[in-house]
Amino acid sequence: MQEAVRRIIAQGAKKIVVWTNEICVPAQHTYESVGFQFVKKSEETFSEYAGQRIHYEIIVS
Numbered sequence: 772m773q774e775a776v777r778r779i780i781a782q783g784a785k786k787i788v789v790w791t792n793e794i795c796v797p798a799q800h801t802y803e804s805v806g807f808q809f810v811k812k813s814e815e816t817f818s819e820y821a822g823q824r825i826h827y828e829i830i831v832s
Contacts, residue, residue, distance in 0.1 A: 774807045780831050787829045792820035802827045 776817065779787055790806060791798040801811075807827035 772801055776829065777806050780829075785831050787831075788824045788826065789828070790824045793825050799825065799827075 774827075776787065788810075789802055790813070791802065793812065806827050810826040810828050812823045812825050
C-alpha cells in the first residue's frame, strides 16, 4: 500500500481519497498506517455492505 501511495504522489496527485466500510477494521488500519487521515463517516449506506462508509484522504503539500 505504501508503494502504491508513493507512485500516485510521484505522478503528481495532490490528494488521494479512499473509502472503506466501517466493519472493515483491517482496511482502516492499513490506510491509517500509510498516512491516510480519517475524514468522515458517510450517512449513505449500501444494501450489499453492512454499516456506514468511512472516508480517508491524504493531501500532498
